[in-house]
Amino acid sequence: MSIWVEDGLDCFNVYIDEKLITEQGADALQAILRNTVTGWQRLDESFVMRTLKAVTG
Known part of the structure; x- marks a missing residue:
């Protein structure tokens, strides 16, 4: 089972x-x-990784 985005x-x-x-x-x-597509924006990888670490510990 999985979810992924291309x-x-x-x-x-x-x-x-x-x-x-x-x-x-x-x-x-x-x-x-x-x-909601009009509000989407691409984020750089370092921001995404910092956010994931903050949320998941």
Whole structure:
């Protein structure tokens, strides 16, 4: 089971193992992501790693 994101030049593809989500849940997640896409921004790797360490310990 896993979730991963493919970061393309002009798009993000989010993949979620079918065992982790229902079709209705996938449709809801897709709608949420489409509605928030204008606020997305790429972050440099060091910022992402610092944030992950702060959240996960």
